[in-house]
Amino acid sequence: MSGALPQGLPRLESAGLDGWMVRLFDAIDEGNMPWLTALVRECEATFGDRLVDLVPSYTTLLVVFDPLRLSPGEARGWLAEILERLQPDEATSDAPVKELPVWYDPSVGPELSRLAELAGMNLEEVVACHSERNYRVFALGFAPGFAFMGSVDARIEAPRLETPRRRVPAGSVAVAGRQTSAYPAVTPGGWNLIGRTPAVLFDRDREGFSLLRVGDRVRFVPIDRAEFERQGGDTRPMEEGR
Amino acid sequence: MTHPVDGLSVTRAGPLALLQDAGRFGVRRLGVTQGGPADLHGWAWANHLVGNAWGTPVLEVTLGGLELVAERDLVVAVAGADLSATLDGEALAVWRSFSMKAGQRLAFATPVNGLRAYLAVAGGFVARPVLGSVACVVREGLGGHDGQGHRLAEGDCLKVTPRRASSGSEAPREERYDYGGAAELALLPGAQVGEFSGDSLFQAFNAPWQVDDRADRMGVRLTGPRLQCRMPSMISEGIGLGAVQVPPDGQPIALLNDRQTIGGYPRLGALTPLACSRLAQCLPGQAVRLRAVSAEQALAAYRHLRTAFA
Numbered sequence: 001m002s003g004a005l006p007q008g009l010p011r012l013e014s015a016g017l018d019g020w021m022v023r024l025f026d027a028i029d030e031g032n033m034p035w036l037t038a039l040v041r042e043c044e045a046t047f048g049d050r051l052v053d054l055v056p057s058y059t060t061l062l063v064v065f066d067p068l069r070l071s072p073g074e075a076r077g078w079l080a081e082i083l084e085r086l087q088p089d090e091a092t093s094d095a096p097v098k099e100l101p102v103w104y105d106p107s108v109g110p111e112l113s114r115l116a117e118l119a120g121m122n123l124e125e126v127v128a129c130h131s132e133r134n135y136r137v138f139a140l141g142f143a144p145g146f147a148f149m150g151s152v153d154a155r156i157e158a159p160r161l162e163t164p165r166r167r168v169p170a171g172s173v174a175v176a177g178r179q180t181s182a183y184p185a186v187t188p189g190g191w192n193l194i195g196r197t198p199a200v201l202f203d204r205d206r207e208g209f210s211l212l213r214v215g216d217r218v219r220f221v222p223i224d225r226a227e228f229e230r231q232g233g234d235t236r237p238m239e240e241g242r
Numbered sequence: 243m244t245h246p247v248d249g250l251s252v253t254r255a256g257p258l259a260l261l262q263d264a265g266r267f268g269v270r271r272l273g274v275t276q277g278g279p280a281d282l283h284g285w286a287w288a289n290h291l292v293g294n295a296w297g298t299p300v301l302e303v304t305l306g307g308l309e310l311v312a313e314r315d316l317v318v319a320v321a322g323a324d325l326s327a328t329l330d331g332e333a334l335a336v337w338r339s340f341s342m343k344a345g346q347r348l349a350f351a352t353p354v355n356g357l358r359a360y361l362a363v364a365g366g367f368v369a370r371p372v373l374g375s376v377a378c379v380v381r382e383g384l385g386g387h388d389g390q391g392h393r394l395a396e397g398d399c400l401k402v403t404p405r406r407a408s409s410g411s412e413a414p415r416e417e418r419y420d421y422g423g424a425a426e427l428a429l430l431p432g433a434q435v436g437e438f439s440g441d442s443l444f445q446a447f448n449a450p451w452q453v454d455d456r457a458d459r460m461g462v463r464l465t466g467p468r469l470q471c472r473m474p475s476m477i478s479e480g481i482g483l484g485a486v487q488v489p490p491d492g493q494p495i496a497l498l499n500d501r502q503t504i505g506g507y508p509r510l511g512a513l514t515p516l517a518c519s520r521l522a523q524c525l526p527g528q529a530v531r532l533r534a535v536s537a538e539q540a541l542a543a544y545r546h547l548r549t550a551f552a
Contacts, residue, residue: 013433016482016512017540021433028477040271053270055480057504062480064270068548072537139478140273141504144382148478185383202272204372204384210272 010083012076018052018067020079025059028150030136032059034088037215041089042082047075056214057139058148089215097134097217100182102173103228104130104195107237111158111192115175119155127222129153130194135180137216145184145202147212152178164190171196171233173220180220184210195220198233246368248313249402252394256307256350259394261367261387264297266375270503276483277377277385278499280459280522281358282515283419284322286551288360291319291339291411296551298366299376301400303359306350308394310361312342317364317407323356323421323523337413339364356421356523365405379500381460421523424450427496428535428543429486432511434473438488442469446510447532451494455526459500462521464530468492471508478506484513486532496521514540516547 006026013021022039025032036056043054043063050070055062065075104127106112116126135149142148152175160176165188168174172183174191183189184201197220201211212218229235252259262285265278279285279302288300306325319339320327327334327350329342336359342348350359369376370389378386378393386392387400394400438446445467454463469492481487485497487507496513497505498521513521514535524530 014430014511014537015432015480016430016484017514017537017544019482019512021479023433052267053276055270055503057479058477060477060479062482064482067541067544072541139504140271141478141502142273144269144272144274144384146273209269209274209373214271 012079014072015062017072019062019064020072020075022061022063022079022083023059024061028058028138030151033136033138033215034090035086036061038086038089039082040214042086043079046078046082057141095217097219098212099219099221100173100197100199101223101227101231102131102195102197102220103223103225103233105225108169108196108235109173109194110238112194114192115156115158115194118158121155126156126194129156130175130180131220131222133219135218137212137214137218140210140212140214143184143187145210145212147181147218148179149181149218150179152180154178158192160190161192164188168193169196169234169238171198173197193238196228196233198228198231244365244403244405246401246403248399249316249363249367249404250310250400251313252308252396252398252400253311253347254307254309254349255394255396256303256305256309258304259308260302260378260380261299261369261376261385261400262302262378263299263376265499266373266377266379266385269373270480273503274373274384275379275382275500275503277375277379279360280499281322281360281519283519283547284358284360284523286547287321287337287413287417288319288362290551291321291337291413292317292362292364293405293407294362294364294366298362299369301361301367303350303361304357306352309347309349312344312346312348313399314344314404316342316402316404317409318342318348319362319411320359321362321413322360323358324354325359326351326354327359337418339407339409339411341409353525356419357525358522363402363404364407365403368401368403381500419520419523425520425524425528425530426533427517427521427530428514428540429511429517429532430514430537430540431534432485432509434471434508435510437471437473437508438510439470439472442467442471445469447534450529450531453521453524453526453528453530457526459498461495461497461501462524464494464496466493469494473508476506476508478504481505482512483515484518486510486513498522515544
């Protein structure tokens with residue numbers, strides 16, 4: 001592995017008897033992702049059916065293997081070899097941008113005004129600020145299909161709610177710190193809600209299950225209420241939203 | 243392959259009964275948790291006693307309270323916790339297979355030893371796999387007898403593909419665990435172990451820890467001396483089974499089958515799969531100790547378990 005990696009990295013760390021944590025970076029950066037997606041692919045090719053799970057996230061990749069068919073030492077050796085020749089993925093930087101339609105409205109995005117206030121903007125400017133850039137998926141977690149994306153414009157950065165909501169409606173588009181996401185299903189949540197997408201983010205009957213993957217580029221596209229409804233969006237405001 | 247038929251009907255649900263195969267693998271990168279049996283050892287024995295292959299779905303009964311009626315003649319086995327199970331009112335031995343005639347009633351009452359009992363049926367319970375597994379994860383609405391991640395409810399009927407098997411198979415004495423005594427949990431030290439203060443490391447492996455009542459299939463909180471770590475939090479990263487994370491309050495949380503897939507607290511290391519099994523049988527208030535082990539020791543113990551059930 002060559003290029004601008006921080007000193008002492010990459011590093012292989014023990015993660016139980018069936019796992020290694022590959023630590024590639026020490027800070028969150030969009031530029032990490034082509035390295036991580038390349039590493040995911042290389043691990044799949046090298047480990048084959050001895051691979052149990054891969055969990056890429058921001059700066060690391062957790063590699064879980066079958067300890068009945070591979071010793072931790074062998075797995076470590078394979079990973080060291082992969083890292084030796086790893087090159088960042090060129091392809092993902094040209095990969096198509098996935099578009100998520102969003103109805104930005106205070107009735108489904110109660111913190112739209114909070115962000116506006118914090119930024120000293122009007123609502124339209126907040127919407128423009130959120131939807132005018134491409135985001136990168138850094139990690140999936142918290143719930144199936146929940147994508148941690150970044151980074152939002154520093155002007156609309158906003159801390160999490162002091163008290164998380166017990167029920168955030170599915171499709172809610174949200175901001176926390178400089179990250180943004182969309183809730184795939186009804187869950188508790190403490191992020192600032194600014195709109196709602198009619199897109200189905202996690203579908204057990206769809207191939208691949210999750211609409212978004214680590215490394216994806218994503219753009220939020222503003223739509224109006226009529227278009228949101230036409231695409232099957234749930235317009236019920238927060239209080240009754242399911 | 244026989245056609246699935248009605249096997250057991252639920253006449254009383256109890257607090258938590260879930261269908262579990264070995265777990266859901268290959269989809270953790272999508273934020274989907276592992277699921278599977280909290281006590282792998284008890285789960286594996288239940289299947290083994292009725293001659294089922296590794297991975298066959300088994301019912302995990304937590305705390306008791308479940309009551310089932312056989313819809314046909316079956317051979318079943320109970321392993322893991324002793325939840326004072328009875329068959330038509332007669333006390334049933336744990337770690338043993340037995341036959342159940344159509345109409346007979348199997349009832350779990352309250353925990354006598356351990357917390358989670360495993361009920362296997364010869365031939366296996368049958369459910370539609372979701373994302374490659376029937377492991378029931380309530381929080382994610384995935385798997386289980388109905389595919390929607392629901393715990394068993396009164397009126398549910400569990401499908402089975404019955405197979406003839408002999409009753410009266412017993413686990414050897416050394417495999418019939420006593421969960422009542424103090425538990426020693428084997429832990430593989432992890433990469434952040436050096437970030438804890440020397441005192442905290444001494445305490446981690448020497449102090450008695452108490453299982454908190456905040457304990458479920460996601461994780462078990464341990465209370466005891468406050469551990470101090472120089473690293474308050476990290477960038478979120480993947481979490482393996484058994485990871486022992488230490489949030490800023492200094493009280494460790496051992497993460498089990500339904501844990502979140504990524505997290506950002508520093509970790510002492512990871513409990514071995516068998517230590518997770520042991521912890522999953524501890525009731526709140528029970529004392530446990532952490533013991534550091536080498537990867538070689540942990541691997542030998544795990545391979546012993548797995549090859550016993552090949």
